[in-house]
Amino acid sequence: xxxxxTLHFRDSTPFAPTLTSxxxxxxxxxxxxxxxxxxxxxxxxxxRGWRRGPWSSDIMAVLGNGPDxxxxxxxxxxxxxxxxxxxxxxxxxLGTDDNGSWQPYTLLRPGSPVHCDLGEAVCLPxxxxxxxxxIRVSPGTGHWLTRAGFEAVLRGQxxxxxxxxxxxxxxADEDRVGIQRDNQTRTVVEGMLYTSRHVRPRPGVDxxxxxxxxxxxxxxxxxxxxxxxxxGEGRWVExxxxxxxxxxxxxxxxxxxxxxxxxxxxxxxxxxxxxxxxVIRELGDVKVVSACLPRAERVGGWASTGGPxxxxxxxxxxxxxxxxxxxxxxxERLATxxxxxxxxxxxxxxxxxxVVAIGLWPDIEESR
Numbered sequence: 001x002x003x004x005x006t007l008h009f010r011d012s013t014p015f016a017p018t019l020t021s022x023x024x025x026x027x028x029x030x031x032x033x034x035x036x037x038x039x040x041x042x043x044x045x046x047x048r049g050w051r052r053g054p055w056s057s058d059i060m061a062v063l064g065n066g067p068d069x070x071x072x073x074x075x076x077x078x079x080x081x082x083x084x085x086x087x088x089x090x091x092x093x094l095g096t097d098d099n100g101s102w103q104p105y106t107l108l109r110p111g112s113p114v115h116c117d118l119g120e121a122v123c124l125p126x127x128x129x130x131x132x133x134x135i136r137v138s139p140g141t142g143h144w145l146t147r148a149g150f151e152a153v154l155r156g157q158x159x160x161x162x163x164x165x166x167x168x169x170x171x172a173d174e175d176r177v178g179i180q181r182d183n184q185t186r187t188v189v190e191g192m193l194y195t196s197r198h199v200r201p202r203p204g205v206d207x208x209x210x211x212x213x214x215x216x217x218x219x220x221x222x223x224x225x226x227x228x229x230x231x232g233e234g235r236w237v238e239x240x241x242x243x244x245x246x247x248x249x250x251x252x253x254x255x256x257x258x259x260x261x262x263x264x265x266x267x268x269x270x271x272x273x274x275x276x277x278x279v280i281r282e283l284g285d286v287k288v289v290s291a292c293l294p295r296a297e298r299v300g301g302w303a304s305t306g307g308p309x310x311x312x313x314x315x316x317x318x319x320x321x322x323x324x325x326x327x328x329x330x331x332e333r334l335a336t337x338x339x340x341x342x343x344x345x346x347x348x349x350x351x352x353x354x355v356v357a358i359g360l361w362p363d364i365e366e367s368r
Contacts, residue, residue, distance in 0.1 A: 006198035008232035033352030043228035074352040076209035088321035089140030091292035107362035110290040154359030284333030
């Protein structure tokens with residue numbers, strides 16, 4: 001999906017003319033799975049002749065209706081550069097800021113058990129490498145990794161600097177001002193002034209999604225493209241076939257007992273998944289020991305099917321890049337599951353939520 005103009009994806013913060021300008025500037029990019037899935041389902045329905053109103057029975061047989069996705073399963077969305085996936089820097093990778101350039105310094109891993117507000121004998125994350133006096137480290141928020149860099153992190157290693165891409169190299173933010181218009185008088189409604197933030201992807205930067213279960217006769221020709229509105233304000237994107245994938249080599253064998261679970265797409269986890277001692281059934285009953293989690297995001301949306309349009313309730317999700325440290329009692333069970341990638345955990349997996357990659361705990365190393 002390639003942007004034709006700017007794109008606008010709202011987050012869950014209020015959007016009203018009574019707010020000050022800086023309070024409107026929040027947004028989300030890349031978009032969440034629900035936004036992309038809704039746009040693609042509508043595009044596919046239009047390609048079968050739908051224009052407005054309920055879908056016909058033959059369309060619903062493939063696309064489902066409302067939260068039911070019918071025959072389809074989605075994997076993504078992923079940020080692409082020159083049609084190759086990029087991955088948000090995992091939350092357990094810390095780096096230093098050298099004159100505005102973020103450089104990887106160490107990885108986190110479960111530390112010694114402590115007593116804290118999470119309970120007794122909780123293993124909070126600790127640096128695998130001792131920090132030198134005066135060294136200040138921070139997560140790589142706003143940075144992305146190539147596949148080679150991400151696979152290095154899965155092996156418990158630091159990525160090369162050349163494998164790190166800053167968000168400013170992938171898209172630019174553009175602040176916009178809008179008005180509310182009275183169509184009867186063709187004048188501006190007094191006091192109705194809005195501000196928003198759009199993103200303009202750089203050339204070669206796209207959004208990639210895999211769709212499983214779509215009948216062959218629904219697919220556009222390989223050399224053709226379709227246009228579809230995506231996100232707020234009905235901004236248009238060009239939709240083309242993408243033959244790549246976002247899977248990574250997993251350095252896990254049947255003898256591995258300690259793994260990191262890294263979110264490639266946001267996880268709709270509920271409340272129990274991230275607590276120490278919780279069990280992830282989808283990964284062969286691995287047990288959560290510790291976690292490195294960015295701030296949770298609130299996701300809502302708008303339901304336009306099944307009757308009059310209505311807002312969807314807000315749900316907390318863990319953003320892509322979240323990391324769970326886990327232990328395995330039966331490694332061979334996980335090794336079997338790895339043959340059926342992509343692995344997914346949490347809720348709404350068929351929507352694209354909860355796609356994860358599996359790596360190793362970093363080894364403890366001495367300061368260099």
